[in-house]
Amino acid sequence: MFGTSGIRGPVGSEVTAALALSVGRAVASEDYDCVVVGRDVRKSGAVLVDALTAGLRECGADVLEAGVASTPTIARAVARTDADAGVVVTASHNPAPDNGIKLWSASGKAFGPERLAAIESRVGDDEYDLQSWDEQGSSEPLADATDRHAAALREAVTVADPPSIVVDIGNGTGGLTAGVLSDLGCEVTTLNGQRDGAFPGRPSEPTRETLGDLSALVAATDADLGIAHDGDADRMQAVDETGAFVPKDALLALFAREAASDGDTVAAPVGTSMAVDDALAAVGASVTRTRVGDGFVADRAARSDVVFGGEPSGAWIWPDETPCPDGPLAACKLAELVADRGPLSALVASVETHPIRRTSLEVADKNAVMDRVRDRVRERYDDIDALDGVYVDLEDGWFLLRASGTEPLVRVTAEARTATRAERLEADAVDVLEDAIAAGSNPERESDRDADLLAPDRP
Known part of the structure; x- marks a missing residue:
């Protein structure tokens, strides 16, 4: 039922309100008594959240409703509110007909295999702790989740010479990035800024092929870089000041090299380029490889010697900030890097790549x-x-x-x-x-x- 990134599939066949109700019941029945719930911009998310929340409350859990927000916003809110778990209704970078469900632990890290297996077992066996009328859970809004996330991002970076940035929000929940970068003094232009779960501007997943408009706009203006998110803003990709897409492994190498120093370790999945090993060796650091999936990278990043975790798909984790891949944080970190070290194209050129x-x-x-x-x-x-x-x-x-x-x-x-x-x-x-x-x-x-x-x- 759960893949490497939670439940995902077409709405109405694989992902239904009945499934969301069952997952909500199972989560509450596993003694997660207070749960943060939110969703991305997909229209189907409203129905799924209603069903999920009903299942949680029916089995006694109290719900904090974060509404429409980025996935890292909701994951951060779990830890900040001392909730027991979080649930995001999202299909992340999948196309518009899909939706899904992803579960977050009290620390803000994705559920691991054992916890997912417990939920899946309850759903499969239809085994829930349904409560009587006077023991069902409550529901209240969590109105400040995005504002608190934005405040944390402003504290996480220092941008002394703010660059000019184009932010391709991709019609999703990444508008937070544009607001924070503007607060930091950057000149910000947005692309595909209207929230629309049909993703009319481009496909939800930011790739070299889907970011043609962003590349063209950056190349045609004085922008110093371009940034793009997927539908729920847990991913971030970039283009340099010439409009060239930044190779994914090169971006991983840049973030890793900046985060690590002598003796440190960076977590990355199998299949990550040797360019990352070479970049880290130059500063006395090394790579520890994980299974593919940001949850596995986050698990490894929880170790004390790991200072950064990254997956070339665009999931970037700074464990001292949050164990969740945080696209807006990555955008702010990249803006800080360009402000401190110069043009992004030159930084990318400094990463030796291999065939x-x-x-x-x-x-x-x-x-x-x-x-x-x-x-x-x-x-x-x-x-x-x-x-x-x-x-x-x-x-x-x-x-x-x-x-x-x-x-x-x-x-x-x-x-x-x-x-x-x-x-x-x-x-x-x-x-x-x-x-x-x-x-x-x-x-x-x-x-x-x-x-x-x-x-x-x-x-």
């Missing part, structure tokens, strides 16, 4: 294929990591084979210090994957192979 190759193959049974991939990789290579997919670390590069979380695909990523070597590693990884796929369509071939492996040496 990286990506492809994917469609498969009928991802889990079975990945089981066979793991067997084959262990036979061929010594230094492997099966934390999330299969990651093979070689002296001059690496490759990763990982099943998609949402599609019938296995994705292949390879990186090396030369283009020729990256191509070779990609070809080797694809060869392993194709062999594993073929074995699934030819069981006799797999049986013969297993017999060969188990047979005693012949003279």
Whole structure:
């Protein structure tokens, strides 16, 4: 039921008011007695919040209603109000027909696997602690959540020479960013600033391909940089003063290098570029890799030696500020960096990048294929990591084979210090994957192979 980022799917089929009611009942039945609830701008969110709140209150939980707000605003409010949990009705960067539900712990960090499993079990078993008429929970508005978030952002950075910034809000909840940057003295122009859950300005996910208007506007003006959010503003991507999209791994390297010093550690998922390792090595810091998903990065960022956590998708975590990916905070940090260190294009150019190759193959049974991939990789290579997919670390590069979380695909990523070597590693990884796929369509071939492996040496 819960993926790496909560529940997400099409409204009316996978995501329904009945599901929201059940999740609300399950959360309250797990003894989360006070819960902050909010949503993004999608029209369907109003119905889902009503159902979710009814389920919470029906099982005795008191609800603090944050209304329409960014996901990091709601996550921060959980810790600030001493609530036991938070629930955001959002599909984040997914398209308009989707919606979803994401759960937050008392610290403002996403629910981990054990807590999610407990909720999923209750929903699956239809097992709830329904309360009598005089024991049901209350509901009251939490009107200051966005203002308190804005105040925290203003305190988190110092922008001595405020740059000119274009903020592409993406018709979502990221308007907070424009207001705070303006308060910090920046000259701010907004794009797609009207809240609209149909996302008419561009697709909700900010990528090189979807940020053409932002790039063009920055390039045509005197702006020093452009910033873009997804629908619930937990993500942030950027373009430099020339209008060029900032490569995701380069942005991760810049944030990591600025946050870390000698002996520090940065958390990032498997598949993160060696550019981040190189940038951190220059300041005496290192990378610890996690499973893919901002929740896993946040878990690792909770360790005392980790000063920053980032996922190239645009989720950036400064654990001393908040354990939730905070797009508005990332925007303020980037404005501070440009004000202190100069043009963003020059900062990006200072990050040494390496050739990286990506492809994917469609498969009928991802889990079975990945089981066979793991067997084959262990036979061929010594230094492997099966934390999330299969990651093979070689002296001059690496490759990763990982099943998609949402599609019938296995994705292949390879990186090396030369283009020729990256191509070779990609070809080797694809060869392993194709062999594993073929074995699934030819069981006799797999049986013969297993017999060969188990047979005693012949003279």
